[in-house]
Amino acid sequence: MEKFTKVKELIAGIEADVEKFSNAGNGAAGTRVRKAMQDLKVLAQEIRTEVTEKKNSK
Structure with a gap:
């Protein structure tokens, strides 16, 4: 599934921002994480619909 691959890439892509926000309290990184989570939510809904x-x- 192409969209599932995008989900994995999205999660891998925000890992550094999660660390920055969690450990250093970097607010901008937190904003990026929130946006990525919203994108993840949209992708997850699209996958659910397809399934x-x-x-x-059948």
Whole structure:
């Protein structure tokens, strides 16, 4: 699944910002993490929709 690969890439891409926010309290990194989490939410919903459609078409 192409979108699942995007989810994994997105998570890997924000790992440094999560560390910066958690350990150093970097506010800008926290903002980037929040935006990435919103993008992740959208991707997850798209995957859920695709899975449901595929399941129901059988």
